[in-house]
Amino acid sequence: MTSTPRGARRITPIRSADRAAAIRRALEVRAAGGVPLIGDERWSEDAWATLVRRAAGARLPEDAEWATMTSGTTGSPRILLRSDASWAASYPGIDRALGVRAGDRMLLPVHPVSSMTVYGAAHARARGIEWSVPRRARLSAADLAGPTLMHGTPHHLADALDLLEGGASSTLRAVLV
Secondary structure, three states, rough: OOOOOOOOOOOEEEEEOOOOHHHHHHHHHOOOOOEOOOOOOOOOHHHHHHHHHHHHHOOOOOOOOOOEOOOOOOOEEEEEEOOOOOOOOEEEEHHHOOOOOOOOEEOOOOOOOOHHHHHHHHHHHOOEEEEEOOOOOOOOOOHHOOEEEEEEEEEHHHHHHHHHHHHHHHOOOEEEE
């Protein structure tokens, strides 16, 4: 947590077509005591400006350390605030389920606007695990070579299985869906 006065911290909106750069920036903001929020580069400029205004006016609880977005399927996307502690409490269970070990590399195929990817990046950072994102929006065979773990959706698992059935080689050992 930062030593800034209560209410002085602000959400830092981040948006980039380079998904890895957006995640790296979010991790930098968090490491500096800020509250990162990754937006979707596909949103219109008006939608992005609205989100930035909402983020600028947000009152942050003292334990807010991450900001993520809802999907917006039932209306406008909403900002959700998280603490490191709320996610870190699950890391030991996830470590056991995935069999996390030294030298692992996490593939994060979900768009970084998703809390799933932000959580995966935070988990990887906390465990000293390297992470990567796909080269394009859809997984390719090349994306499966290198990572030992994947944190994705059922859609991404299906894509990975299709690639494997098509003859792709893979270093994946475990997948969290």
